Amino acid sequence: MEMTATGSQPNGELMALRHRMRHSAAHVMADAVIQLFPEAQIGIGPSTDEGFYYDFQVSRPFTPEDLESIQSLMMEAIAHDQPFQKDVISREQANDMFREQQFKLEIIHDIPEYEELSTYTHGRFVDLCQGPHVESTGKIAAVKLLNVAGAYWRGDEKRPMLQRIYGTAFESQDALDQFLHMLEEAEKRDHRRLGKQLDLFGIHEDIGPGLITWHPKGGRIRSIVQAYWQELHDEHNYDVVYSPHVGKARLWETSGHLDFYRDSMFSPNDVDGNEYYLKPMNCPFHIMIYRSALRSYRELPIRYAELGTVYRYERSGVLHGLMRVRGFTQDDAHIFCLPEQVEDEVLGVLDMTFELLSTFGFSDYSISLSTKPEKHVGNEEMWQHATDSLARALARRSLQYGIDEGGGAFYGPKIDIKIKDALGREWQCTTVQFDFNLPDRFDLAFQGADGGQHRPYMVHRAIMGSVERFVGVLLEHYGGAFPLWLSPVQAQVIPIADRHLEYASKVKARLRGSHIRGEVDSRNERMNQIEKVPYMLVVGDSEMGSDTASVRLRTGENLGPVGIDTLIERMNDEIIRKA
RNA sequence: GCCGGCGUAGCUCAGCGGUAGAGCAGCGGUUUCGUAAACCGCAGGUCAAGGGUUCGAAUCCCCUCGCCGGCUCCA
Numbered sequence: 001m002e003m004t005a006t007g008s009q010p011n012g013e014l015m016a017l018r019h020r021m022r023h024s025a026a027h028v029m030a031d032a033v034i035q036l037f038p039e040a041q042i043g044i045g046p047s048t049d050e051g052f053y054y055d056f057q058v059s060r061p062f063t064p065e066d067l068e069s070i071q072s073l074m075m076e077a078i079a080h081d082q083p084f085q086k087d088v089i090s091r092e093q094a095n096d097m098f099r100e101q102q103f104k105l106e107i108i109h110d111i112p113e114y115e116e117l118s119t120y121t122h123g124r125f126v127d128l129c130q131g132p133h134v135e136s137t138g139k140i141a142a143v144k145l146l147n148v149a150g151a152y153w154r155g156d157e158k159r160p161m162l163q164r165i166y167g168t169a170f171e172s173q174d175a176l177d178q179f180l181h182m183l184e185e186a187e188k189r190d191h192r193r194l195g196k197q198l199d200l201f202g203i204h205e206d207i208g209p210g211l212i213t214w215h216p217k218g219g220r221i222r223s224i225v226q227a228y229w230q231e232l233h234d235e236h237n238y239d240v241v242y243s244p245h246v247g248k249a250r251l252w253e254t255s256g257h258l259d260f261y262r263d264s265m266f267s268p269n270d271v272d273g274n275e276y277y278l279k280p281m282n283c284p285f286h287i288m289i290y291r292s293a294l295r296s297y298r299e300l301p302i303r304y305a306e307l308g309t310v311y312r313y314e315r316s317g318v319l320h321g322l323m324r325v326r327g328f329t330q331d332d333a334h335i336f337c338l339p340e341q342v343e344d345e346v347l348g349v350l351d352m353t354f355e356l357l358s359t360f361g362f363s364d365y366s367i368s369l370s371t372k373p374e375k376h377v378g379n380e381e382m383w384q385h386a387t388d389s390l391a392r393a394l395a396r397r398s399l400q401y402g403i404d405e406g407g408g409a410f411y412g413p414k415i416d417i418k419i420k421d422a423l424g425r426e427w428q429c430t431t432v433q434f435d436f437n438l439p440d441r442f443d444l445a446f447q448g449a450d451g452g453q454h455r456p457y458m459v460h461r462a463i464m465g466s467v468e469r470f471v472g473v474l475l476e477h478y479g480g481a482f483p484l485w486l487s488p489v490q491a492q493v494i495p496i497a498d499r500h501l502e503y504a505s506k507v508k509a510r511l512r513g514s515h516i517r518g519e520v521d522s523r524n525e526r527m528n529q530i531e532k533v534p535y536m537l538v539v540g541d542s543e544m545g546s547d548t549a550s551v552r553l554r555t556g557e558n559l560g561p562v563g564i565d566t567l568i569e570r571m572n573d574e575i576i577r578k579a
Numbered sequence: 580g581c582c583g584g585c586g587u588a589g590c591u592c593a594g595c596g597g598u599a600g601a602g603c604a605g606c607g608g609u610u611u612c613g614u615a616a617a618c619c620g621c622a623g624g625u626c627a628a629g630g631g632u633u634c635g636a637a638u639c640c641c642c643u644c645g646c647c648g649g650c651u652c653c654a
Contacts (some may be wrong), residue, residue, distance in 0.1 A: 053649095061583055147651030150582025157651055162583050166647070192647095196590075205627080205645055264653090310654090315580050316645090318652065330654065428654065465654040496610035523616095530615065538614050552614055 015049075017134075017171060022047035024084060024122075024133045025074070025102070025143050025169040026054045032073035033058075033165075036066070043103045043153060043162050045127075049527050050179075051168030055151055057103075061374050062148045062163050069152055070165070071145045081138030082122040086131060089117050094128065103153065142176035143169040150501035186423045191475040192321040198480055198531065199490075201322065204389030210319045212468055217488035220517070222471055224486055226307060228359070229464070236352050238305040238333060243285030247311060251276040254441055255284045257322045264312045282308035283435075283460060286334040287442045295446040300456060301337035307467065322472030323427065329467040334469055335459040336444070339385060342457050346393035346432060349461050353417060353430050354397075355464055359578055360474060361483070364420035367399055370407035377411055378436030386434040386457075387413045407523045411437035421477045429465035429473065434458070481532045481554060485575045491518040492533040493549070496540035498522075507537060507564060516575075535571065 026045035033056055034040050043055030056062075062070075089097070091108065094117045098104035107128060111117065120129045122137055134140065144167060151164040187193070195201050200218030203211065214222055233240065249268060252258045257265065261280060268275035279285070286304045296301070309329045318324055335345050357365065369390055372383045376387040390413055394401050401415070408414055412434030418426040435458045438444075445453045464470035474482070484490055491511055495504040505521045511518030518537075537549035543561060551559035551567065562570075 064584095147648060148583065151650045152581075155651065157581065161650075163582075166649080203646095209645070278624070312653085315652075317582095317650085319580065319646090324653070332654095363618065431654070462654065469654060494614070495611095496613050499611075536614070540613055542613095559612080 012326060014171070018169070019047040020132050020134050021140050022052035022169045023129075023131075023170065025138065025140050025167060026052040027084075027120065027125060027129070027133070028074045028077050028137055028140065028143075029070060029122060029145070029165060029167060030054050030056075031077060032070045032126060034125065035073055036069060041101060041103055041162075042351055043125075044107070051146065051166060053151075053164050053166045053360045054105075055162040055164045057155070058162060062165065067145045067148065067165065068485075071143075074143060077123060078137045078140050078143070079244050080123070081136050083136040084131075084133040085121045086133075087119050091117060091520050094119075097126065098128060105463075106176060107566075119173060125450065138148075140169055141171050142173045143167060144176060144180070172567065178434050182423065186220050186425070189421075189476045189479045190321075190470040191323070194475050194480040195321070198488075200475070204320075209316065209432065210314060210324070212322060212325060212327065218471070220488040221474075221482065221486055222467060225464075225467065225474075229307070232356060233305050233333075235350060236303075238303040238568075241286065241289055241304045243279075243282060243289075243306060243308060245311070246276040246278055247284065249277060251284050251288075252277050255281075255287075255438060256441055257281070257284075264314075266311050266313060274514060278311040279308070280310050280312045281542070282306055282310065282330060282332045283334060283438055284442075286332075287438060287444065287458075290334075290336055290444060291442060295336075295456070297338060297446050297448045297454075300446060301335055301341050303333060303335050303345075305333040322468045323473075325468055328469065329472075330462050331464045331467060333461050335458040335461065336446075337459070339457055342386065342459070343389040343392050346390055347396055349432050349459075349463070350393055350397055350399070350415075353558060354461050355565070357419065361477065362419050364424075364427065366418050366420070367401035368404045368407070368416050368418075369394065370404040370409075370414050370416065372411060372413060373406045373408055375410050376408070382436055385414065386436075390415050390432070390434075409433060411435050419473060421473055422479065423476070425476075427465075427469065427473045429470060430461075430463050431465065432459060435460055483579060484534045484571065485578045487532075487534050488517065489519050489531070489533050490516050490571065490575075491535040491537055492520060493537045493539060495520065495522060496538065498574045500539050500541070502543060506540050507539060507549060509569075510564055514572060516568065517570055535567075539568070 004434045023046065026047065029052075030042050030045055033054070035044070037056070039059055041057040043057070045052065045054030091113075094108045095105065097107065107172040108117065117128065118130060119126050120131055120133055121127075146166045146168060149164050149166065150161045152161050165402070168176070168179060170179060178435075195218065198217060199215050200221065201215055202213045203209065205210070207213065217379070230240070246269070249258065252265075257280065258277075265280050266278040268277045269278075285308075286306070289304060290302060307329050308381040309327060311327045312549065314324060314326050319326070335349075337345050369387070371387055394415065414431060414433035416428055417430035418428050418431075419430075420426050439455050439458045444456055444458070446456050448454045478486075482488075491508075493507050494510075495501050501520070501522060504522070508518040508520050532554055534554045536552045536554070538552065539549050543549050546561065546563075548561040548563050549567060551562045553559065
């Protein structure tokens, strides 16, 4: 559904082989589970881009020991190199064959009559399956079971919860080991771990889950990101606005949030007999600003931007570090414009987006265009025009994208951009959404050249998505080693002995005088390597005598003694280039 | 919210029925040393909260809260 704009995916043939192998591994696993748990009801067992899984309903939860036993049985099946045999069967045969398997029966029931049913058999295990598979179990070169998790049957929380076992398989032990190594690397880059290690932010039980405190170093990073955001928006002619964190029930009634979004909102507060809600979105406030005066077509487009902190109730099980929280700051903007301006406005947003992404070193992303869902507001022409505008803007920048048919919001079509971090994981950040709903609800208008009142087009957009998530993505992307311009501490001055302390302080003062964030580390233990400080300046007798510092970079590169002025110049140059 | 796992000092973790330990960080001394962790000492914990079983619970059971992996949902 989504296409990768640029990328370093394994080639199609290899991916296809992996998918076949993983799918086969899923069968082998199901076979093993049924041997150990004859009562097991089996769900589905597909391959994925990273591995495979199979869902089971068993009398008790799987334990880690079960996984080991299952894996051993799988290894036996693989050693026996059992062939996979495909058979086309009739509906009657299928219903009979799987009469003990309620989930399979349901699947059979849901397959349209005109479609062929087939089974794949290896050893004594038969599964309803379209394939394809590898020729025999022996072709599964390297396999490993990873973990167990609960999963609703058919992803529906009203249906039974099954036990899902995840595993992966590769064409060689080497490739599997590489994958496992990558998982370890990913763990080291986990923003929650780095956030703690680098003392950037905190989440405290007594404050509340999903609520972030930014510690000084994280706060520094955030403020730099925000300053850059401000610059970018100045360049692109946005007006920055501010709005409060709460608003009266009446506002949310008009916007429709109390009807459609209430479950995601914090409970109201009573103030002087009025109910006030914490804002889950900024739009109604920006709309009130728009409505504060009669608008002329000459004023359009109007672009209101705000780093607006919103609060949403997220179910406890979905919270995740900075990526998924209950209070977050959207880099929000609302564009009010004429229909004929819309395409250029979207183009402007795309240009800003890619300017920002390249500044932070992201080159891998995927773009999707989501079109009209069944339930929607607004008329056909509006949807068509808006969707075309989005597509044309993408085409004008030669951007590849996938189409998510019917995936738009009920109030308008949208473009979403997911960023891939350094480990290939995707995070939704940028979103550009048309809104045919709120302008009506708030009766937005402008006076046209014809003297009549007209409804403006309204576009929501966020580029970083939320500052919290974006910094989280940055942390993982850089593995905590922020480029110089973003580093909370840019240079750590390290005196050799106490008699060098005074000189170290002077060096620090000179750095600070040139707007470089320097610190003196007078501790005995030097933890700077762990703290990922980009420049480490060692000062001892010889440096003190020559107005220099011995420079070691975070990368391990040693520059030897460098004059302080030269160093400041070099660093400032690097900072300006955001290198 | 649901399924499973987990919750011991600021951090990483050991202890898993007899009443709390290590390393790092912190503090005080000593050392003044060339590019991540010097030496000696000190302090730090109602073992997430509450309830129960037991002569005795960090260790077993229940419940609440929180975290982790998924499912669902999403910036």
